[in-house]
Amino acid sequence: MDSNSSIKKELTSAAQQTVLRTLKTRFEKNSNRHKGLEWDKVQAKLEAAPEKLWSLDQMENTGGEPDVVGYDPQTDAYIFYDCSPETPKGRRSTCYDREALESRKEFKPKDNAIDRAAAMGISILTEAQYRALQEFGEFDLKTSSWIQTPDPIRKLGGALFCDRRYTTVFVYHNGASSYYAARGFRGMLSV
Template identity: 70%
Template sequence: MTESDAIHNKELSIEEREEILQLLKVRFAENKHRHKDLEWDKVQAKLEANPEKLWSLNEMERTDGEPDVVAYDEEKGEFIFCDCSKESPKGRRSVCYDREALESRKKNKPENNAIDMATAMGIEILTEEQYRELQKLENVDRKTSSWIQTPSDIRELGGAIFCDYRYGKVFVYHNGAESYYSARGFRGSLRV
């Protein structure tokens, strides 16, 4: 099965399902500080009941996001996964913000954009609030940066926003949405 076939089908083989579940289980056990009061068996049951979500988590892993459970929404009964890699996921860097930005570039276009990639993966790009919550669990993006969801008023003016962690603080910056850098990608979240 090719990469484009896998994205189109959004199905994992039995072996791939077992492999991603085992990887997530180990990561969950090794990082209890991200989900102190949660139990893996309940997470696994939700994942097994939602194979398309497992596919999305596999895509997060395949692009070096190292997804893990970071919260539980009691009201909705959903586990929230997030990319927990120390730096912005390697497989999602060097992308501009969205399709409009990509199409506006006359030359030196990146291969993709963050919004379309996230949509194809079945995940949401982090909001500023989610990014700050992740930083409370552990500091990430000390050398890289990550696009975050940009308010429409900023985007209408041609900009997009991104964050990183420097000097013990989260910084929020702006750039033209068409810009892209080898050290900037995006982090995603997924509700299961």
């Protein structure tokens, strides 16, 4: 049994209501992110999936400001991304994955993006998802975010991250074991 499976992934009724209120307020304030979608339908899905609500609470508590950015009719799922202006504060200073963390001989960060996302019940954004997020505004003007890295790059020791500078979204590479105070990760959750 790994440590992630022993975590109770439920919220109290009061905590659920708090998260739902926060999400509803953000949903109503940022209608450009989810044109044509109705909060009542989103809320019904969330109430039927308490473990997903727990994950959204984790996103919120680490500074992600999750919001609905789409709906997938094939899976009948609402898509949430972290929509904080900068990469979430509570998820910065992480290297890319466990292998990268274990490869560091000294000055190890406390965590890695892939395992932390999995523990939260989310996945980190792909490059396409990161670019789609940028269609809703300007994100990561001062920070950067790890993105899912293709296996051939990862096998060579690298990892990818993105940011927005000069009105352009850039994709960069770095050693997967690197970490910076201004680099974290953004998550995605389907409900």
